[in-house]
Amino acid sequence: MSNWNKRIRAAREAQKMTREMVVQKMQQYLPESEKAVTTRSLMSWEAGEREPRVTVGVALAKALGFEDITVLYLDSEPKLNQAGQQRLGEYRSMLLHTAEFTEKPEPTLRLLPVYLQPASAGAGQWLDDDAQEMTEVDESVPGKAEFGVRIAGDSMEPRFVNGQTVWVKAAQDANNGDIVLCTLNDQGYCKKLRKDENGIALISLNKKYAPIPVREEDEFRIAGIVVG
Structure with missing residues (x-):
């Protein structure tokens, strides 16, 4: 069973951040359509009751200081079944097609x-x-x-x-x-x-x-x- 929810709480507590602080910091990484994240949302993620959507999960990882989101969400040796691998591919494709999460080439000057x-x-x-x-x-x-x-x-x-x-x-x-x-x-x-x-x-x-x-x-x- 994945322990991603425990890693979220551990990362927050290690940085001495309250849930309010995390949610506030997430706002700078969230698209406008996802700004309604609350401390109650964070509590449910930490408890493992719910999972954040991809864009919200990325914003949460960045707010907690993780550049590589897989460190936060994937166990050391993840074992995905076929459906999980397909879903992971879909998430990757969605991120690659979202300007907010793709690297922009340096302008030619x-x-x-x-x-x-x-x-x-x-x-x-x-x-x-x-x-x-x-x-x-x-x-x-x-x-x-x-x-x-x-x-x-x-x-x-x-x-x-x-x-x-x-x-x-x-x-x-x-x-x-x-x-x-x-x-x-x-x-x-x-x-x-x-x-x-x-x-x-x-x-x-x-x-x-x-x-x-x-x-x-x-x-x-x-x-x-x-x-x-």
Whole structure:
């Protein structure tokens, strides 16, 4: 006969924890649907009258300081029949499919330069500036991004807002409809590129701003395509 209930009480008493203390500590490990555990529940487990559900049993083991729950619940040489082995497999499968009890991979981080001088999403600001800071980014930043630039102004709202960092892939050319980072007569812009039979224009997403035409005599250069 298993002695798991005696081990629960022995572990609690060894740590000089009251039942109230154990139940309170369990709350940080319990899913919302299982928060109703009480000291009466713990008393019934210690007496061997009832068994905790899997998620509750895991929370109890953690509250008592057991990282390996098998130490608390399984005898030194457990002998499970076929039904018990099947149930153990079901519990394992359920735990592996519950985010709370599975290991999460460490996020992949990388360093990207972010230029300190903002690009305009408005009237135009100087872009060709070497001042930059290396910023650690995670997987939410597209892998093809090569650098970042902060946006100044509201002309690219609602997609891009004032102060937001946009992530850019370096490029010297772009297609019609691409969001580009560019310079026009030494002013830096973040705009939607329009190429048609009328020539090139820089388009704001905010309709209150008029298109900026690129004339033949203008100095125009694309620095990159916004990818995120």
